[in-house]
Every structure is written in C-alpha cells, then in structure tokens.
Amino acid sequence: MAPGLGLAIAQRLTRLMGGSIEATSEKSRGAVFKVVVPVPEDLVFRDMATASSVAGKSIVIVSASGLEGALLRERLEFEGAEVALRMPGSADLTETYGHGRSDND
Incomplete structure (x- = not known):
C-alpha cells in the first residue's frame, strides 16, 4: 500500500458514514487521529x-x-x-x- 493511502481510504469511508477525521502531529512524537462517526439511533x-x-x-x-x-x-x-x-x-x-x-x- 502506498504511503498515505490508508488515511485516504479511512477519510472516504468516514465521510460516507457521515463522519469526519481530524489529524494532528508533533515532530518526534507521532500523530493523533480523531474519527467521529454518528451512531444510528x-x-x-x-x-x-x-x-x-x-x-x-x-x-x-x-x-x-x-x-x-x-x-x-x-x-x-x-x-x-x-x-x-x-x-x-x-x-x-x-x-x-x-x-x-x-x-x-
């Protein structure tokens, strides 16, 4: 898999479910990803x-x-x-x- 392809796939799936992804990173510390997906009632x-x-x-x-x-x-x-x-x-x-x-x- 190409670098960054997993995130692109995750973003697309999350959007299809009506959600969002946020990413933050710090040099030498790594990245934090927040995925928010609504749960059906x-x-x-x-x-x-x-x-x-x-x-x-x-x-x-x-x-x-x-x-x-x-x-x-x-x-x-x-x-x-x-x-x-x-x-x-x-x-x-x-x-x-x-x-x-x-x-x-």
Whole structure:
C-alpha cells in the first residue's frame, strides 16, 4: 500500500458514514487521529420491552483491550447481564472462574 493511502481510504469511508477525521502531529512524537462517526439511533437505544437473550446471565469478558472490553461490558450490562471484565492471565481469573472448566464439571 502506498504511503498515505490508508488515511485516504479511512477519510472516504468516514465521510460516507457521515463522519469526519481530524489529524494532528508533533515532530518526534507521532500523530493523533480523531474519527467521529454518528451512531444510528436504533443502535443507541433498544426497546427494553423486548427481552434480551443475555438478561440475567453472568458473563466474563477476557480482553487485553481496555477500550473494547469496557464498551462490550457496558452494552451487555445495558442488556441486563451481570458482567466481569478481566485481563488475560489475571490471577483472579483462574482463581474465581477455574482453569479449563467445562459445563460438565
């Protein structure tokens, strides 16, 4: 891929979704890109009258990414689940939830 082509593609896709991209850079420090994309209303709020398949369930998310894990936890909690977020290899993960357990144990 040619230098700068990825940004051009990202700009075009972002504009097609009704969003925008801003970029700032500092010499010897790198660049920061801010992507803003509107979220359709039907994805933001869901009619709580429809029962979610995760409502009342306990879910453990194991994620090395604080951002994606936190967003997923927030959404699942909104749907009525009890959610725990853990980092891979965290001590309380194996102590609390076991190691190699299956539903048949």
